[in-house]
Amino acid sequence: xxxxxxxxxxxxxxxxxxxxxxxxxxxxxxxxxxxxxxxxxxxxxxxxxxxxxxxxxxxxxxxxxxxxxxxxxxxxxxxxxxxxxxxxxxxxxxxxxxxxxxxxxxxxxxxxxxxxxxxxxxxxxxxxxxxxxxxxxxxxxxxxxxxxxxxxxxxxxxxxxxxxxxxxxxxxxxxxxxxxxxxxxxxxxxxxxxxxxxxxxxxxxxxxxxxxxxxxxxxxxxxxxxxxxxxxxxxxxxxxxxxxxx
Numbered sequence: 001x002x003x004x005x006x007x008x009x010x011x012x013x014x015x016x017x018x019x020x021x022x023x024x025x026x027x028x029x030x031x032x033x034x035x036x037x038x039x040x041x042x043x044x045x046x047x048x049x050x051x052x053x054x055x056x057x058x059x060x061x062x063x064x065x066x067x068x069x070x071x072x073x074x075x076x077x078x079x080x081x082x083x084x085x086x087x088x089x090x091x092x093x094x095x096x097x098x099x100x101x102x103x104x105x106x107x108x109x110x111x112x113x114x115x116x117x118x119x120x121x122x123x124x125x126x127x128x129x130x131x132x133x134x135x136x137x138x139x140x141x142x143x144x145x146x147x148x149x150x151x152x153x154x155x156x157x158x159x160x161x162x163x164x165x166x167x168x169x170x171x172x173x174x175x176x177x178x179x180x181x182x183x184x185x186x187x188x189x190x191x192x193x194x195x196x197x198x199x200x201x202x203x204x205x206x207x208x209x210x211x212x213x214x215x216x217x218x219x220x221x222x223x224x225x226x227x228x229x230x231x232x233x234x235x236x237x238x239x240x241x242x243x244x245x246x
Contacts, residue, residue: 008021016064019062029058030061033064
């Protein structure tokens with residue numbers, strides 16, 4: 001990934017060693033610490049070989065943190081000029097594929113995008129949210145990954161629903177005499193339903209708490225292995241509450 005080391009636009013945003021400006025003026029690069037699982041130990045000052053059409057030696061001048069690739073391929077940061085020199089081997093010298101721009105007044109973002117699209121009709125103009133949406137749609141719709149997740153979720157829903165249904169049915173049959181007694185003393189069907197659904201609700205809450213505790217226990221080890229676990233706001237709030245209680 002090429003960026004302008006003078007302005008810092010497109011540079012790694014979380015550095016733990018080195019400076020984004022250090023890539024300027026030569027074969028210098030920055031790698032993220034998440035690449036260590038594929039590349040081994042990363043030491044600032046070490047020399048690595050990058051091969052496109054021909055091999056090139058690059059000096060590692062910095063390490064970033066938390067910048068992960070969905071495909072688990074390491075992301076290499078270098079100066080934009082150096083990246084263009086590498087791509088010149090493919091007879092694509094002085095060609096630009098992506099330009100990252102930062103808007104000073106975010107309130108005028110929509111107007112600026114509309115103006116650029118009107119004046120640069122042969123180019124694609126995307127905002128940050130547009131890129132996020134296109135990336136999500138690519139991986140979930142245009143590849144088999146999304147369908148795989150969808151089928152897994154449906155199977156999990158079917159299996160989970162079947163287990164819950166069997167559990168409620170077995171519990172109801174075990175207490176069929178008690179329910180008969182309630183009916184004999186005047187209980188309505190709605191009262192019986194309330195008892196059954198209350199039992200199902202209690203089972204759901206207990207299962208949720210067990211699953212949440214499991215997530216809390218495995219979250220840090222899993223993230224240390226290089227996989228990020230995203231937790232929504234409701235689950236995150238409950239997680240913090242349980243941690244305080246513990």
